[in-house]
Every structure is written in C-alpha cells, then in structure tokens.
Amino acid sequence: MSVSVKICGLNTPEAVDAAITAGARYLGFVFFPKSPRHVTPETAAALVAPVPLGIARVGLFVNPDDATLEQTLAQVALDIIQLHGDESPARVAEVKALTGLPVMKAVGVAEPKDLDALWEYGLAADMLLIDAKAPKDAVLPGGNGLAFDWRLLAGRQILKPWLLAGGLTPENVNTAIRLTRAQGVDVSSGVESAPGVKDAEKIRSFIARATAPIL
Numbered sequence: 695m696s697v698s699v700k701i702c703g704l705n706t707p708e709a710v711d712a713a714i715t716a717g718a719r720y721l722g723f724v725f726f727p728k729s730p731r732h733v734t735p736e737t738a739a740a741l742v743a744p745v746p747l748g749i750a751r752v753g754l755f756v757n758p759d760d761a762t763l764e765q766t767l768a769q770v771a772l773d774i775i776q777l778h779g780d781e782s783p784a785r786v787a788e789v790k791a792l793t794g795l796p797v798m799k800a801v802g803v804a805e806p807k808d809l810d811a812l813w814e815y816g817l818a819a820d821m822l823l824i825d826a827k828a829p830k831d832a833v834l835p836g837g838n839g840l841a842f843d844w845r846l847l848a849g850r851q852i853l854k855p856w857l858l859a860g861g862l863t864p865e866n867v868n869t870a871i872r873l874t875r876a877q878g879v880d881v882s883s884g885v886e887s888a889p890g891v892k893d894a895e896k897i898r899s900f901i902a903r904a905t906a907p908i909l
C-alpha cells in the first residue's frame with residue numbers, strides 16, 4: 695500500500711494546487727494565530743473550495759475553545775480536526791462530539807516514555823500524528839522542523855491509523871518510513887523556502903520520495 699502524505703500549513707492557492715497535483719492525501723490549514731502559516735477562516739474557505747473529493751481538508755487547532763471550533767466550521771468546509779495542543783483524551787472526545795468530525799491528535803515524542811500517551815489518545819482519537827515534542831521555550835507546538843529518534847517506533851503496535859511528523863524532508867522521508875514502517879507522513883517546514891512559504895518543487899519532491907517503493 696502506498697504511503698499517504700499530509701502537507702501542513704498551506705496558505706496559498708499555488709501551494710494547495712501543488713500538493714493536490716503531486717498526490718497529497720491530506721491538506722493541513724493552521725488556525726493558530728502565532729504561526730507564520732496561520733490562515734483566517736475567510737482565507738481557508740477560499741483555499742479549500744477547489745479541493746477534490748478524496749483529499750481530506752484538515753483544520754489544525756491548538757487548545758481551541760468550543761466557540762472557535764464552531765465559528766471556524768461555520769465558514770470553512772473541513773473533514774478532519776487536528777488537535778496540536780495540550781488537549782486531554784477527554785477533550786479529544788468532546789471535540790469529536792461537538793464537531794461531528796474525526797479528530798487527529800498530535801502526540802509529541804522526545805523520549806521513550808512519551809510513547810505511553812499513544813495508548814490513551816489512541817482510544818479517544820480517530821487518528822494520531824506522532825510528532826517531535828517541541829522544546830519548552832518554543833513559540834509553536836509543531837512545525838519546528840525537529841525530528842525525534844524514529845527507531846523508538848520500530849515494531850510498536852499503535853491502536854489507530856497514524857502519521858509520522860517532525861523534521862521530515864524530501865531527503866530523509868524515505869529513511870524515516872523504512873525505520874518506522876509509517877503508513878502516512880506529515881510535513882510542513884521541510885517543504886518550505888522560508889517559514890510559512892511553501893515551495894512547490896519541494897512539495898513535489900517530498901511526495902514523490904514518500905510514495906516511492908521502500909526497499
């Protein structure tokens with residue numbers, strides 16, 4: 695089976711088009727004002743309009759309150775909610791019930807004990823995004839271009855479908871998939887020319903390499 699790719703932090707029609715044309719399965723839109731990739735609901739509504747059926751439109755939120763979710767969903771057609779903050783498993787369940795959408799929960803990993811959280815979040819969420827844990831002083835909880843030790847995931851049983859994230863690039867994605875056996879990968883800064891500026895050629899190259907046969 696081919697690896698599914700999520701391109702996160704899309705903020706222009708050109709980048710959305712590059713991701714769709716190259717074969718992305720998930721498109722991520724960041725609703726977190728401190729991010730250089732942040733989009734308003736108005737901008738996001740225009741960006742998701744041409745997305746064909748079969749490609750999931752993922753809205754990324756950090757510790758959102760109910761009103762933020764409701765107001766965003768009233769304006770933007772989204773298929774999946776990505777929670778990338780400190781949301782508890784109980785909050786993940788609440789967001790699923792409130793929005794009626796599947797939830798992808800990001801779990802940050804820096805050391806082996808961080809993997810313990812995968813069990814509880816696996817029960818609550820529909821999908822997991824296993825990302826590098828952001829440093830304590832980081833402004834962003836994700837999208838920092840940092841990788842974790844992929845060998846921690848080797849042979850690990852994970853309850854729900856999951857994507858590997860954190861510091862992936864066109865150059866290293868093949869190795870990351872080989873070591874972790876991930877069925878999906880997510881990238882943001884690794885396909886940018888500057889923070890918040892997606893590079894169409896890097897998007898194409900990333901997807902081509904992620905979906906190439908793994909030897």
Ligand SMILES: O=C(O)c1ccccc1NCC(=O)[C@H](O)[C@H](O)COP(=O)(O)O
Nearest residue numbers: 702729836837838839860861881882883
């Ligand atoms: O990308 C952001 O700006 C961002 C902001 C706040 C929370 C999460 C964010 N990104 C999360 C993602 O899904 C990224 O794709 C993931 O962390 C990997 O990022 P990168 O290491 O830059 O590929």
